[in-house]
Amino acid sequence: MEEKEDIFLKLKRFNLIMGFFHLIQGIAMLILSNDFALPVTITKPEYNAVTNTIAPISQTWFDIRIGPLVALFL
Secondary structure, eight states: OHHHHHHHHHHHHHHHHHHHHHHHHHHHHHHHOOSOEEEEEEEEEEEETTTTEEEEEEEEEEEEEHHHHHHHHO
């Protein structure tokens, strides 16, 4: 019985230490993250009266900053 309690105490201590390291890593990543962002675009068809064709037109809808999302995952 005591062996299981010792194992659980060691596991609990290990998880607390690793959780602390993940917290520090997430905070550091949030602080050090650059302004790298990926655009989210939408594409819609648009009629061109000059060429009498329908062509896709892409527009940037918004940008997603990757650094804070990765830090949030940690």
